[in-house]
Amino acid sequence: MKYPEPISKLIDSYMMLPGIGRKTATRMAFFTLGMDKDQVDEFAKNLIAAKTDLKSCKICGNITTDEICSICSDKNRDQSTILVVEQAKDIMSLDDMNGYNGLYHVLGGVLSPVDGIGPEDLNIKLLLNRLKENQNVKELILATNATPEGEATAQYLAKLVKPAGIKVTRLAHGLAVGSDIEYADEMTLKSAVLGRREI
Amino acid sequence: MKYPEPISKLIDSYMMLPGIGRKTATRMAFFTLGMDKDQVDEFAKNLIAAKTDLKSCKICGNITTDEICSICSDKNRDQSTILVVEQAKDIMSLDDMNGYNGLYHVLGGVLSPVDGIGPEDLNIKLLLNRLKENQNVKELILATNATPEGEATAQYLAKLVKPAGIKVTRLAHGLAVGSDIEYADEMTLKSAVLGRREI
Numbered sequence: 001m002k003y004p005e006p007i008s009k010l011i012d013s014y015m016m017l018p019g020i021g022r023k024t025a026t027r028m029a030f031f032t033l034g035m036d037k038d039q040v041d042e043f044a045k046n047l048i049a050a051k052t053d054l055k056s057c058k059i060c061g062n063i064t065t066d067e068i069c070s071i072c073s074d075k076n077r078d079q080s081t082i083l084v085v086e087q088a089k090d091i092m093s094l095d096d097m098n099g100y101n102g103l104y105h106v107l108g109g110v111l112s113p114v115d116g117i118g119p120e121d122l123n124i125k126l127l128l129n130r131l132k133e134n135q136n137v138k139e140l141i142l143a144t145n146a147t148p149e150g151e152a153t154a155q156y157l158a159k160l161v162k163p164a165g166i167k168v169t170r171l172a173h174g175l176a177v178g179s180d181i182e183y184a185d186e187m188t189l190k191s192a193v194l195g196r197r198e199i
Numbered sequence: 200m201k202y203p204e205p206i207s208k209l210i211d212s213y214m215m216l217p218g219i220g221r222k223t224a225t226r227m228a229f230f231t232l233g234m235d236k237d238q239v240d241e242f243a244k245n246l247i248a249a250k251t252d253l254k255s256c257k258i259c260g261n262i263t264t265d266e267i268c269s270i271c272s273d274k275n276r277d278q279s280t281i282l283v284v285e286q287a288k289d290i291m292s293l294d295d296m297n298g299y300n301g302l303y304h305v306l307g308g309v310l311s312p313v314d315g316i317g318p319e320d321l322n323i324k325l326l327l328n329r330l331k332e333n334q335n336v337k338e339l340i341l342a343t344n345a346t347p348e349g350e351a352t353a354q355y356l357a358k359l360v361k362p363a364g365i366k367v368t369r370l371a372h373g374l375a376v377g378s379d380i381e382y383a384d385e386m387t388l389k390s391a392v393l394g395r396r397e398i
Binding site: 007010018019024030033035040045046047050051053063065088089 | 287
């Protein structure tokens with residue numbers, strides 16, 4: 001027996017989401033049938049609103065409902081530091097920890113020759129213009145992921161920005177807090193030893 | 200920093216789905232922002248269509264877009280057997296295997312005194328009427344899940360139906376095909392020994 005069209009189409013939609021296979025999508029679709037009509041309408045409305053109402057901040061590339069995001073328009077933040085991330089969602093993780101009060105810049109990805117992503121596909125020009133226009137910036141913190149592509153992108157940016165006399169730093173790599181040495185992989189251990197600090 | 204409202208609302212919607220926590224919902228919401236506008240519109244449309252266009256089959260309780268589902272209206276199927284399942288999605292799993300060509304009946308749940316679900320909350324009356332009206336039915340296969348509630352519901356139904364002279368059977372319990380005895384749990388092994396067959 002084939003599923004009736006409305007449910008098979010909904011399963012297909014759920015399957016587009018990351019990490020969702022046919023079994024989970026089917027479970028979600030049947031769960032949806034059991035939800036209140038109001039909740040389903042709200043869900044559909046939220047999907048369209050997220051896609052329609054959100055745009056990129058003209059300064060940093062963060063997601064926002066206005067032209068300029070809440071971070072860029074907050075004059076109480078430290079205007080001398082810009083932290084560079086791959087994706088807008090990384091900003092949320094970093095800003096939640098309360099350890100950083102500066103500005104951000106979203107690259108929108110990483111350099112990846114295999115996938116055909118070069119410097120012109122990322123928000124790098126916007127970043128360079130920002131550094132040129134705002135002479136207050138003293139430090140650029142590169143917080144791309146600790147992947148080969150993230151490292152390469154960080155190296156590329158460092159080379160571009162350093163000649164302008166701006167301090168360029170990279171997030172520390174090492175053992176995760178609370179983790180066991182026994183279970184750490186080789187590359188992480190190597191980073192932890194190379195980046196050791198005096199106590 | 201707080202998420203802009205459109206994305207935090209979408210995260211809340213994704214979190215209503217079974218097995219989806221805040222981290223996964225956030226990942227899905229950001230993924231949605233990167234999807235084509237058409238795909239998101241289609242997704243929203245499919246959500247509403249599934250909720251609006253699908254109803255329960257008047258005969259068996261299966262999901263359908265018409266009054267009567269495709270199985271109940273298929274006269275080529277064996278009209279002498281009804282297989283009873285907990286949920287409509289179970290029909291899809293069972294019908295895909297091509298080993299059964301009879302009819303189905305969806306209970307819409309199982310008896311569960313703890314959750315306050317009694318016989319009147321399930322499609323049991325509909326099943327009894329069906330057996331009364333259709334004297335062709337010779338066998339009722341009880342395919343509720345192999346959980347304590349599923350077992351209790353099967354026992355309850357068997358007691359109700361047997362006096363009418365209808366053969367009542369239960370799906371076989373035992374080792375899953377391809378599984379190791381070493382990893383089977385005690386209850387499954389017990390079922391496998393009790394239900395042994397001559398070869």
